[in-house]
Amino acid sequence: MLIDTDPRVQAHINLFAVLGTLPLLVDRVPAARALLADTATPVGIRFVVPGLPRAQLSFDSAGVRWGREPKTPLVTLAFTSVTHFNRMIDGTAQPIPVAAPHRLRFLTQVFAPLTDLLGRYLQPTETDLADPEFRETSTILTLHVAAAALAQVANEDRSGQFSARHIPDGDIALEVTGALAYHLALRDHRATFVAAPSPHPRGALTFSTLEVTGGILAGDLSAIACMSDGRLAMRGVISMVDNVNRILDRVGHYLGKSA
Numbered sequence: 001m002l003i004d005t006d007p008r009v010q011a012h013i014n015l016f017a018v019l020g021t022l023p024l025l026v027d028r029v030p031a032a033r034a035l036l037a038d039t040a041t042p043v044g045i046r047f048v049v050p051g052l053p054r055a056q057l058s059f060d061s062a063g064v065r066w067g068r069e070p071k072t073p074l075v076t077l078a079f080t081s082v083t084h085f086n087r088m089i090d091g092t093a094q095p096i097p098v099a100a101p102h103r104l105r106f107l108t109q110v111f112a113p114l115t116d117l118l119g120r121y122l123q124p125t126e127t128d129l130a131d132p133e134f135r136e137t138s139t140i141l142t143l144h145v146a147a148a149a150l151a152q153v154a155n156e157d158r159s160g161q162f163s164a165r166h167i168p169d170g171d172i173a174l175e176v177t178g179a180l181a182y183h184l185a186l187r188d189h190r191a192t193f194v195a196a197p198s199p200h201p202r203g204a205l206t207f208s209t210l211e212v213t214g215g216i217l218a219g220d221l222s223a224i225a226c227m228s229d230g231r232l233a234m235r236g237v238i239s240m241v242d243n244v245n246r247i248l249d250r251v252g253h254y255l256g257k258s259a
Contacts, residue, residue: 005254008051009156011082013254014089015047015055017148018122022057023064024144025118028137035113036061043106044072049085059110075099075107139214140180146217147174147182147193149251150244154191160250163243164189170202170237172244176213177206184244203236205244
């Protein structure tokens with residue numbers, strides 16, 4: 001069994017799946033919206049990580065989005081390596097900020113508290129989970145990270161690429177019955193995560209409840225056992241779903257270290 005992880009793949013996951021969940025955090029958590037409430041002028045943060053595509057998040061009082069809006073003031077966070085970036089996500093290193101001093105305050109007063117709040121939802125304590133509303137939001141955010149990480153592992157991880165090469169073009173639905181509907185779009189063996197239902201999925205991986213989803217992602221429930229009793233179901237082109245399930249297993253090795 002392949003259990004080693006690649007720091008470069010970990011960085012892709014941290015950038016596009018973990019930080020990529022900030023927009024959903026702001027949509028769902030009032031405390032996150034409160035942190036952005038005084039951001040009257042949009043601010044962009046550009047992440048410069050060696051070996052990774054340039055990526056930028058834009059923040060304003062309405063929320064967080066990928067990309068840069070025209071004339072948006074920019075703060076650049078530079079890193080010396082993917083390891084340096086991964087250590088920032090783990091909270092053991094600081095980035096190299098490049099911006100005017102008054103923009104740097106945005107990092108300490110808005111961005112850092114937002115990422116701390118995201119970390120609390122992705123790594124909740126037992127006390128946090130005793131609150132049903134917190135537990136539900138935590139599970140939804142964790143599923144979002146895992147679904148987004150699927151695409152990164154399929155495209156960047158050696159084992160994930162092997163499985164992706166056996167998946168024909170088409171969409172795989174990722175569903176929690178009555179709660180969430182995302183999909184993974186496969187084209188030319190490259191995967192794209194889409195946080196919306198697919199109009200024509202060729203296959204589906206369906207969790208029966210958010211509790212089952214959270215249990216499987218946390219490693220408290222066996223995916224195979226849940227398939228046996230119907231709590232986790234597959235339909236459609238089974239070979240596609242089976243390979244996505246194999247990639248999901250690799251995602252677990254990475255998220256166990258970061259999310």
